[in-house]
Amino acid sequence: MGVNGARHHSCAFFMLDFVQAVLDGMLFGATYALIGIGFTLVFGVMHKINMAYAAASIGGAYAGLLVLKVMALAPPWLVFLCAFAAGGLIGYLVYLACFHFIPVASPLATLMSTVGMLLLIDEIIVHATEGRPLGYPAVFDDVMLRAGELTLRGDLLLVFGVSVLCMAVLLFLLYQTRLGLATRAVSQQPVAAQLCGIRVTRVNAVTFVMTGLLGGIAGAMIGASVGALSPLLTVPLTVKGLIVTVIGGLGSIPGAIVAGLLVGGFENVFQLWRGVTERDLYVMVLLFAFLIFRPGGLFAAKGGTD
Amino acid sequence: MKKLAFAVAAAFAATAFTGSGALAQEKTIKITGFGAKTGIIRSFGINSEAAMLAAAEVINKQGGVKLGDGSKAKIVVDFLDDRCVAEEGISVIRRIYGTDAIVAIGPTCSNVAEPLFGILQKKVDDKGDSGLQMPVFTDVAIKGGLAKISEWAFRNVPSEFTMYSSLYYWLRTKYPEVKTLFGGVEEDFAHSRALWYSVMKDRAQANGYTIVGETKWLLNDANFATQVREMKKANADILSIAAHPFTTCGLLKEMKRQGYKPKVLVGLTSTSTLETMQGCAKDVEGMIIPTSFAPVNKEAKLAADLTAKKKGAADLHSMAAWENMFILRQVIESEKISGDKSQVQADRRKIRDGLSKLKTTQGLLGVSKRTDDREADKPYLFVHANKGEWKVLHNPL
Numbered sequence: 105m106g107v108n109g110a111r112h113h114s115c116a117f118f119m120l121d122f123v124q125a126v127l128d129g130m131l132f133g134a135t136y137a138l139i140g141i142g143f144t145l146v147f148g149v150m151h152k153i154n155m156a157y158a159a160a161s162i163g164g165a166y167a168g169l170l171v172l173k174v175m176a177l178a179p180p181w182l183v184f185l186c187a188f189a190a191g192g193l194i195g196y197l198v199y200l201a202c203f204h205f206i207p208v209a210s211p212l213a214t215l216m217s218t219v220g221m222l223l224l225i226d227e228i229i230v231h232a233t234e235g236r237p238l239g240y241p242a243v244f245d246d247v248m249l250r251a252g253e254l255t256l257r258g259d260l261l262l263v264f265g266v267s268v269l270c271m272a273v274l275l276f277l278l279y280q281t282r283l284g285l286a287t288r289a290v291s292q293q294p295v296a297a298q299l300c301g302i303r304v305t306r307v308n309a310v311t312f313v314m315t316g317l318l319g320g321i322a323g324a325m326i327g328a329s330v331g332a333l334s335p336l337l338t339v340p341l342t343v344k345g346l347i348v349t350v351i352g353g354l355g356s357i358p359g360a361i362v363a364g365l366l367v368g369g370f371e372n373v374f375q376l377w378r379g380v381t382e383r384d385l386y387v388m389v390l391l392f393a394f395l396i397f398r399p400g401g402l403f404a405a406k407g408g409t410d
Numbered sequence: 411m412k413k414l415a416f417a418v419a420a421a422f423a424a425t426a427f428t429g430s431g432a433l434a435q436e437k438t439i440k441i442t443g444f445g446a447k448t449g450i451i452r453s454f455g456i457n458s459e460a461a462m463l464a465a466a467e468v469i470n471k472q473g474g475v476k477l478g479d480g481s482k483a484k485i486v487v488d489f490l491d492d493r494c495v496a497e498e499g500i501s502v503i504r505r506i507y508g509t510d511a512i513v514a515i516g517p518t519c520s521n522v523a524e525p526l527f528g529i530l531q532k533k534v535d536d537k538g539d540s541g542l543q544m545p546v547f548t549d550v551a552i553k554g555g556l557a558k559i560s561e562w563a564f565r566n567v568p569s570e571f572t573m574y575s576s577l578y579y580w581l582r583t584k585y586p587e588v589k590t591l592f593g594g595v596e597e598d599f600a601h602s603r604a605l606w607y608s609v610m611k612d613r614a615q616a617n618g619y620t621i622v623g624e625t626k627w628l629l630n631d632a633n634f635a636t637q638v639r640e641m642k643k644a645n646a647d648i649l650s651i652a653a654h655p656f657t658t659c660g661l662l663k664e665m666k667r668q669g670y671k672p673k674v675l676v677g678l679t680s681t682s683t684l685e686t687m688q689g690c691a692k693d694v695e696g697m698i699i700p701t702s703f704a705p706v707n708k709e710a711k712l713a714a715d716l717t718a719k720k721k722g723a724a725d726l727h728s729m730a731a732w733e734n735m736f737i738l739r740q741v742i743e744s745e746k747i748s749g750d751k752s753q754v755q756a757d758r759r760k761i762r763d764g765l766s767k768l769k770t771t772q773g774l775l776g777v778s779k780r781t782d783d784r785e786a787d788k789p790y791l792f793v794h795a796n797k798g799e800w801k802v803l804h805n806p807l
Contacts, residue, residue, distance in 0.1 A: 121639070124635075124639065125635075125636055128633070128635035128636060129633075132632075132633040132635070135632075227448070230448065230449060230450065230452050231452070234452050234453040234456055235449060235450040235451055235452040235453055236453055236655070236684070236685040236688050236689070237655055237656040237659055237685060237688065237689035237690075238688055238689065239659075239688065239689055239690060239691070242663075245663070245667065246666070246667065248667060248668070248669075255668070257635075257667060326632075329632075330632045330660055330663075331659065331660065331663040331690065331693075332656065332659050332660065332663075332689045332690060334450065334630075334656045334689075335449075335450050336450050336629065336630040336656055337630065337632060339630070340630050340632075372633070372635070372636060375636055376636055379626065380597060380626045380627050380628055380631070381597055381598075381626070381628075
């Protein structure tokens with residue numbers, strides 16, 4: 105093989121690695137998308153950030169494991185169902201503790217209370233499990249789809265499918281139901297909505313239960329795709345979820361999915377190119393680039409700057 | 411009625427007298443443990459505390475420790491949480507210094523041990539050094555060579571350098587056809603880094619293996635697709651993983667997905683624990699790890715059982731805490747500790763001097779040698795993951 109042939113060969117290898125890294129990252133980004141949807145839904149309705157969302161989602165997933173305590177051979181779907189229900193309950197508790205009883209006029213107080221809730225949930229998990237990673241039932245874990253030299257993880261394709269399904273369900277709920285109408289009314293004009301007879305606190309509570317249910321699924325899907333749950337997951341998922349929410353556009357559900365895939369792919373490419381220790385630097389650079397050049401995110405109208 | 415009142419009063423008086431008398435007569439020696447009881451390595455602190463409590467119970471049932479004046483004292487164990495944070499570790503050791511504890515056992519994390527040893531007096535009797543004069547007898551923090559930082563620091567942790575050297579040597583003889591090695595390291599954790607860069611890599615090369623590559627990830631990473639692809643490409647005979655259970659499990663699951671299985675899988679010492687089995691018992695099957703503890707004899711089994719009763723798990727770390735308690739009993743008795751609360755600093759000095767005099771100590775797997783730089787040369791063996799348990803694979807000693 106001549107010099108040109110060797111160069112062509114190594115270039116092809118690099119391209120293959122690059123495409124595979126993009127695919128691996130985008131698929132794993134589906135987990136970020138699921139968390140991002142929850143962040144963005146709360147922000148879209150209440151214009152508040154729920155920092156405890158990822159921790160609550162992982163908490164729901166842990167609660168799903170309780171099924172295995174009762175039935176050691178319970179099928180994965182039963183664990184996921186329990187995580188789904190527990191997520192809704194945790195979501196409601198987070199609403200009560202961090203939003204319902206805290207004055208609306210203090211947005212910083214609700215933000216700080218959710219930070220406190222994040223740490224509280226984290227520590228509860230640590231105390232309940234002694235910090236040990238716990239195995240999580242997997243679905244399609246051994247399925248690898250092949251396209252020539254490229255491979256795609258079956259379980260992550262499932263996570264992606266679940267993300268899209270969640271988006272479809274949420275969009276249906278928001279745009280095709282009376283609950284959605286009320287939710288959008290509260291989101292746009294809370295005072296006017298209240299004057300029209302909509303119970304704002306009830307809508308907010310329902311929003312939290314809905315995002316909690318979604319969080320339970322997200323946590324279970326993340327547990328299933330990682331293969332284990334650990335309190336180590338909560339903080340990175342919170343950070344990635346927030347980045348995805350900003351890049352996707354605050355309040356945009358499709359934006360959260362697209363941004364999740366984008367961030368996942370982006371970080372994996374930089375991991376391949378620059379190594380694991382520099383990877384997150386570039387993700388932060390991407391975030392700042394969006395904040396400066398497109399502060400409304402991918403799915404928002406152009407806005408001005410200071 | 412008067413008789414009844416008198417009897418009741420007499421009973422109360424007798425109870426009060428015997429109670430206070432017992433309290434006055436029962437001397438105590440306080441040993442304070444410290445380590446992580448918060449955060450993701452909370453289990454390490456819990457296990458160490460359980461082992462210390464169990465050992466103290468055994469010692470106290472045997473009558474306690476003999477003091478300098480010939481009287482007996484019971485051992486009292488206290489345990490503080492340093493959260494595996496250096497600043498908190500330093501704060502904790504200062505708090506212990508302010509109590510009547512004659513010695514501290516801990517910490518869990520090497521990133522706590524290193525700065526903490528730095529605030530101890532470096533050389534004994536150095537008048538110009540105002541560092542803390544508190545003996546610290548480490549059970550868990552395993553990064554190599556830390557005790558040399560201060561003459562008040564002692565460790566009963568195994569030498570990873572010796573253990574991995576022996577492991578690679580044994581692998582060389584057991585699998586002569588195996589020639590290449592690939593490393594994977596948790597890049598942001600002190601112990602993992604130290605193990606890969608200073609021990610595994612060096613010892614593997616010293617035993618004739620060719621290092622064909624290395625890959626890195628972070629402690630809280632969950633996606634290992636890129637790293638496993640690198641491993642697959644290198645196609646080494648041995649994969650040596652310097653990472654803790656969560657990422658080790660994640661990596662092994664990804665290896666299974668991608669169909670990568672090296673001929674030999676070597677893991678980090680701290681991974682031969684219950685945590686790994688809870689996280690990925692099936693995936694870790696076959697992993698070989700050198701360790702300084704396994705319940706292979708009567709004493710070791712008893713220690714493990716009694717620690718389990720205190721809700722702790724026996725592993726190479728917690729059983730070092732168990733051993734430390736018995737070593738300290740020996741030192742307390744040989745150095746004629748007074749047990750007098752007003753003499754606590756003098757007693758601490760005696761403990762330090764006593765520990766530094768030791769040439770050997772009795773451990774659960776046999777006799778450990780003490781080195782001049784206050785480290786231990788402990789007996790060890792190789793275990794492997796087998797059907798959800800860590801089982802002894804080979805005893806090289």
